Every structure is written in structure tokens, then in C-alpha cells.
Amino acid sequence: MLTQKRYDLILEFLNRHSSGSVADFVNITESSEATIRRDLTFLESSGLLTRIHGGATLDKIEKEATFSDKSIRNLKEKVYIGKLAASLIDDGDTVFIDAGTTTYEMLPFIDAESLTIVTNNMTLIDILVKKGYYVYLLGGKVKLTTRAIVGHDAIKKLENLYFDKCFIGTNCVDLEHGYSTPDSDEGHIKRTAIMQSKQKFVLADHSKFHKTAFVQFAALNEAALITNKNSSKFLSEAAKITKIIGGE
Incomplete structure (x- = not known):
């Protein structure tokens, strides 16, 4: 059996059952224990599952990592995604860019003219202002771990704004549970921005697949x-539910 096929079968099993033993994975893939243990090691290093004694469990994100910690993970993939997202912005667009390390990677590639950009991400402001765009920073409470601005004031402002496009970060992507995050305040910002936008895009590298967190902010x-x-196979199944940009 091809390696990628084994990976897909293991992750599908975990998506249904949350955890599984090496024996379970040997059975569904018809592979040896040694092969399965190597597969689990690789999948754990990719951030797709957690090894436990005798098997593995599907990651469920309970706690938000810091901006600095997340910024160095899967950087090559984030740059690719950021460049692709930036290419979707047209001259004259009004855009919401969410807080996050993947949305941050959009900045070097944004070259459209006469843009109005709204964000709740403090780290974006300096670069966007230097590019000469009309930039609005939402007011509210600053979340120290991710440097995102959240809270009632930010939500109220967002509810009175309308966007051509929004670009949203996420912690998790799951076929059944959609897009989710561990933090309810950030989830509310993301949900509101999606509701106020004509075109909605979520940015996520493959390490976010097959994961769920406490707060769902949008269905897939x-x-x-x-x-x-x-x-x-995850992207093949996801493509039946939503538009996929960039994945093959």
C-alpha cells in the first residue's frame, strides 16, 4: 500500500474514533507494526496526531500557542499560502485581514492599488501603512498570546463594516466540524468578519487538517x-464541500 494511502486511512480512523491502537492501524492498512510505528512518528512530527502508549490520538487543540511559537512552524507552507491569498486581492478592494501567522505572510505579496484594509492584528499595521494603504485597526482588548484585538468593541465595529473579501486564520480544519479555534473571543471576530464579507477565505496549511478546537466559527x-x-484524501473530500485554492 502506498505511504500516503496509509496516512489517510490512519487519520480517517482517528477522525471517527479519536484514538486508536497500533493493532487497529495494522488491521486497516494491512501493514506491519514496524511500518505503522514509522508512520505514526512521521504524522506526529507533521502535527497531525499525538503518539500515546500503544497507539495514537487525534489532536484536539485546547490551548492557543503564542504568535512567536506559531510563526516558525511550517513557514514555507505559510509563505506559499500567503502569496496565493494576496493574489486574490484586486485594485480598490475593501479587505479584512485576520490576526495570525499565516495571514501575516500575505503582506510582502500584496501589490494591488487603492486598498482599504481593516485588521485586528497589531503586527500588520506598520507594514501596511508603509505600503500606503488606507488602514483601520479595530479597537478593543489585546490578546497577549496572539497579539489579536478582540472583545465587544471590536465586534461592534465589525458589525458596521462590509468587505469585498476577508482572509481568516484558523487553528483547525475538519470535514465535520469545519473551521475552529480554542478562543471564543477570536472565534467571534472571525465569524463576524465572515458574515460581513462578500468573498470569504480561510488560510490553513496541512498541519491544521483533521483537527478540532472548542469554538467553531464557520462550517467548511x-x-x-x-x-x-x-x-x-482529506482535500479530495473537502473539495466536495467547499472551494479549495492551492491544494492538489
Whole structure:
């Protein structure tokens, strides 16, 4: 059996059952224990599951990592996704760019003219202003771990704005549970921005697949998924539900 096929079967099993033993994976893939253990090691290093004694469990994101920690993970993939997302912005667009390390990678590639950009990401402001765009930073509470601005004031402002496009970061992407994040405040911002936008895009590299977190902010079919090139059954199934940009 091809390696990628084994990976898909293992992750599908975990998506249904949350955890599984080496024996379970040997059975469904018809492979040896040694092969399965190597597969689990690789999938864990890719951030797709967690090894436990005798098997593995599907990652469920309970805690938000810091901006600095996340910024160095899968950087090559994030740059690819950021460049692709930036190419979707047209001259004269009014755009919402969400807080996040993947949305941050859009900045060097944004070259459209006469843009109005709204964000809740403090780290974006300096670069966008230097590019000469009309930039609005939402007011509210600053979340120290991710440097995102959240809270009631930010939501109220967002509810009175309308966007041609929004670009949203996410912690998790799942076929059944859609897009989710561990933090309810950030989830509310993301949800509101999606509701106020004509075109909605969520940015996520492959390490976010098959994961869920506490707060769902959108179903999979409510926003197109911009992702890196990654041939997998997950993307094949996701493409039946929503538009996939970049994944193969």
C-alpha cells in the first residue's frame, strides 16, 4: 500500500474514533507494526496526531500557542499560502485581514492599488501603512498570546463594516466540524468578519487538517480554503464541500 494511502486511512480512523491502537492501524492498512510505528512518528512530527502508549490520538487543540511559537512552524507552507491569498486581492478592494501567522505572510505579496484594509492584528499595521494603504485597526482588548484585538468593541465595529473579501486564520480544519479555534473571543471576530464579507477565505496549511478546537466559527462550506500543495484524501473530500485554492 502506498505511504500516503496509509496516512489517510490512519487519520480517517482517528477522525471517527479519536484514538486508536497500533493493532487497529495494522488491521486497516494491512501493514506491519514496524511500518505503522514509522508512520505514526512521521504524522506526529507533521502535527497531525499525538503518539500515546500503544497507539495514537487525534489532536484536539485546547490551548492557543503564542504568535512567536506559531510563526516558525511550517513557514514555507505559510509563505506559499500567503502569496496565493494576496493574489486574490484586486485594485480598490475593501479587505479584512485576520490576526495570525499565516495571514501575516500575505503582506510582502500584496501589490494591488487603492486598498482599504481593516485588521485586528497589531503586527500588520506598520507594514501596511508603509505600503500606503488606507488602514483601520479595530479597537478593543489585546490578546497577549496572539497579539489579536478582540472583545465587544471590536465586534461592534465589525458589525458596521462590509468587505469585498476577508482572509481568516484558523487553528483547525475538519470535514465535520469545519473551521475552529480554542478562543471564543477570536472565534467571534472571525465569524463576524465572515458574515460581513462578500468573498470569504480561510488560510490553513496541512498541519491544521483533521483537527478540532472548542469554538467553531464557520462550517467548511462557508468559506473557501486556501492551503498548500498536499495530495491527500482529506482535500479530495473537502473539495466536495467547499472551494479549495492551492491544494492538489
